[in-house]
Amino acid sequence: MRIFGDFYYVDAKTHDELAPTATGPFELPGRLALFVPPNHPFPGGVPPFGGPTPAEVGMSPTAFNPFNPFEQIISGGTNARIFDFGDRLVDNENMAERFTVGVKGDKLFNGTWGYDGAFMYSQIEQISRFQGINIPHFERILNAADPLFDPTSSEFIGQTIPYNSMADTQHVTFPSNLPLIDFARLHTRDLFTSKLATLDLNIYTTDLFDLPAGGVGLAFGGVFSRESYRIDLDDQNRLGENADTATFAPVKAGRKSWGIYAETLIPIFSPKWRIPGFHSLEFSAGVRYDEWLNNDTNAAVPKVGVRWQPFDESLTLRSTWGEGFLEPSMVQLYGPNRFLLAPAHFVGFAPVAQFGPQGSPTNPLQDVADPETTVEQVPNKNIRPEHDRSWTGGIVYTPKWIPPKYGQLTLTVDFWDVERSGVAMFFSPSAIINGYNAGIFPGVVIPAPVTATQPAVVFDPAGNYSGVLSPYQNGGRTRTNGVDLGLQYQVETGVGTFSLLSRWGYLNEMVVNFPGSRPRQAAGTSSSEWFIGSFFGDVTSPQGWLKWKGDTLLDWTWHNWDLNWTVHFVDGFWEQLFAKQFDGKWKRHWVDATWFTDAQLSYSLIFTPPVEAAPVPGYSKGGKEMVGKEKEAPPTPYAMPCWKNILNNTTLTVGVTDIFGEDPPHSFGFEFGNALGYPGSFYDNLGRFWYVRMIKKF
Template structure:
């Protein structure tokens, strides 16, 4: 769909809203009321079943979050809100600042700074299915790849009526991706009049980060329909890493400069001199008039490393503007037409330290930079001879590392446009004394992104500027890497620098038709069914800058990606009452479902599930489900071109090696005894695989709901509801690359270059890794199990008001990730690794009070402690756990909020709150990529205070 056509489509949708009074969506449409049969009012559809029926609401462990509960969090991003679920795992959010500078993950998705995703059950965002009004939402694009996950920041919070969350596999009902769970976001259909809202908040202990939101909406009802229109503007300002001592004071807190970069403003030069002595030197300072070797140099040491931390961001700035229009019109008493459209534009930015220039075989890029040296004729060369990249046949240069701080930090700026349009018909009819409901739908979603990168360099120009002076002609300016900070002139920067332009897009077109109702009636009740068909087309592309495609970028290299595929699906679900009105069996129902999916990429797959609901009596309901699931390989995973990801790895062969056996294995692998890893980031080649097959999953859940009569209308409770569920999920044939650190460790442990672990790992003559193949394969397996508990206690109304307390907790019993047969990755309960710690316990307690025009909420969020490997912090005081580990203590956050309905003629409500009331700092994380803490699990340091005014008229 072209840009112009999208604009016209959205304009038509908005025009239709003003022209016709209508409602919102298809899947949850309330049928016309038949006054002769009020049972139709109970015929609702819930997330865990396609069949309408009020009793099905207790068949699966579904959580419902209302618009009021969303507001009580004091957050403006849907992703940030849902990541506070106890069933949620580590996922991308705007506290990450890693897009661009770390490269490309193996799944081809890129890294979307400014976006927020959801990972239910810690299984990854691509294994969580996101629906809006029952229809699939478009996946994000980040201008650095083609993602398989939804950016929740493309869905404005202001348009949400409620959210239904099913943390359970449901592929038999909804198809691919529904392994970790399903989220259905129900949009608002109508509103009585107009409303405006303004919100502003900020951090008291940090400089920056102010967030403001303004919304305006209009809705109404007419004789045969309703409509709703909403505008939202969200602005979030940046916070520099330098604003917090933990993130800005050192590369890894508590370890001095040990993990900082060897690319420094004074340079690092490793070469073999004419006396055949290996030199590892750096400048004593800045020498604007030219340095003299060896007088102006000294041996490089840890103290010379560069602290890149202050240049990063703690919070990425972004601005989101959206317009949403929804309308629904009753064509006849039994047929309704709906139409909705949404446009969201996001501008976001992330920042990294000035881009380092690494040259020579020690750079390990596997590209042009590994072959670049310095000619003797370069006017700034202080050595008096050429530095020629070392190979097996000769050469003397091992590594040059220079941080051109003169060029300023890297700035990654993204513009992301999301379009969504949906229309269809819903209806109902009666036949043979049974009620039937149907709907037909079409939706189109598009997410496109462009990115500009400032502060990056052209390695081909660097090569020319360092090479023979006779070849540096035209606009070429000889480059000075040997003068220290401040000696790379603006003219030099202008020649080696360029502004990078990248783009990507994801599109989905969906057609579906559904029918459900009753087949016949048994003495125990109606046998109900649901059936439907769905056809989808996915397409996407990623187009990097021409300089990047040519392999001439000093940054992370990549190639274009594009692809498309189709899927046609058919499903059938049936629910039958087996027993009713028996002793200890008030109702016993069985639910069976199966879905056949045919993909143009790999063929067909059938997935089924079975569920049992046993209502023992009015107080106790037991339930259980068993299901098959799958996840189809996404565009980036199938068609992703070879690209580079700069992973932070610890090479076991880097001197000094304390273990004699490891030293012997490294020698057997051809690593020189003097080898020292020059850079903690090792370039890993990633890419897709067209031969990938779908992932397969098995899920099992069982539990129950207990609402005791002895807690109804007593002196201490109006009602008490206790819900408990156990889950077990197994994913086989998982699409993933080998964990790079695990593979490297196992390779060294084998001491055999021919072992399966060493395949794809290449070292050059210096011992440095200059090739690491990490493309995707169907090699993984994930096993996880745990339990959820929810207790909702509604107290009777007292003279001081009404109290309600809701407690929810998730316990993760097991989580293991097998990256290849017999090899397990580091992720497990209670362990922090790669910015994705898995707390064994998560819990949230909400205490709510209301009285008259006042209400208040006190929310406590708890995460149990985590343990991580000390890695590069070994030997420092912070590494004080057993077995070379570091412990991240348990954390409890306290959020408070108060609301006051102002006693005026106007309908004005003032809300104010403080998140992280006691200013709890996140624990130090040694293995995390940036800023010294796990941004996927913990809040930013300090209090976040906000105030909001809502006016309806």
């Protein structure tokens, strides 16, 4: 029996600066309302020229701002940024740790069985700090009647002039605004913690019993896991005071699960039989069962495979078929709520119960084409595991006609097909709007509480369309297929070993079918497509489904040196810029393909104890040289110097990514909403990056 263990720890810090806070809709679900008080207090607290009332936006009836040229509360929506407060600052620190301890052995039962078991614990803790705008404080500096501007008040801020939101502070400094900025500046600190503990045991043998073609293999085992997930929020985020996010509720959740599995390998034909066409043939089969105790769900899935070598080891045909499952993530089950943006075209009326008959003066027809509709994603504790069926079939060819002195070549071709059902996703805004107009989904008026049981259309207190709400649901389907290609070549020379490894993947089709919609082809396109992107997330930060993607690695090793050169290829794809539903025209943009090159050089310090040139008494001896102990000389110790023991099995590495400093391709996103300017799911903004690394093995 052997005992093993490992430990891993990393502390990573990042700093990002984002554009100043955008105004957008002043009233959003789950956030305090933004508003600019009227030029003068309303007589009797009633707006003389219409518009929102003080009660609707949470404003004091005596509030006013002399820089507002209108005798109305400004609380609709604008496409502007509040430049006075500067860029938003985001600082994240991630501390990850993991340790494993276990046992393994190969002398179980009659000596033909092996086993391994381990306990693993991991934890990730993220500290997120954010600098932005505090809404209640911002509204106070907008209100000239606030005690902040009363010289007789204990809260007097030192001036009687309120904040001027009408000044063009991007180009001209408005001096009286500057002292007020620090008062309304927001600083938050959120803590996210996730933990995972697992205990597993595996028992296996390659000789359960013998068949004419060889021994039957069997493996079985089980696992128990416990996850916990916790979000501790800054009070300003919990109360909806952050102008850049909605209200987030603290989350404390967890789940336990256990599973068992068994698999077998059955040989049918053996090379020793020398049967033409059946040099080797073997079948594999397995089954796995998992149960989650938090929501009383379970899944059992099978898998079968075949491996056939018709002539010799140079040609292998292989195939597998199986079913799988994917338990919903903790975010999908327990939250927090997420607010994203997606295109939508609302044509309809506000809820009749609150705003009267459809078509009446208090409830007119609304026709709102909004490429950035607010979508609130709501967790759902009742969603079930996702299921899939997958098939693979391929060829491995290692030609024997190449002489060994010219190296060894291996070619692989693997076709694959995956069908997923019950995919956990949210409804698109268009599907929710159609359901609302058909009377299937309800309408919710802010600030009424929303439920997580079904989708809904959201309206502001005045009855204007504001966005949609959708809990995660099971119901999406996808069908994906393609081919993976591989080439490996290795040759040994007098100046080292040269290796070439090339791996490429081709996506033939990616068909997605959402609840209430027809199947759509997504291969070679981006999630910024207005309809498909509505289901996959924020269309302002798109991903893509690439047709081609590949890596080619050239490696040279000699003694303890290792030099490799890697070329990466990322295919281009189409992204949608405009849609007829919102712009009256349809236009797409081709995001260019890219080639990136990396290199890395390593040297390994490997020292071995000196080897005796001749047998040393007491250290080693041959059978014929053994004599009585009384004639043996004292043993001679053999040891390396201390510095060699310390540095032994240490690898030093220097490398560079993106050697030629290639920039990511331009990506605009739907309605030019991609704030990064490049596909953030595939690329980063590091450019050429040098690094050094040291790895010590004990």
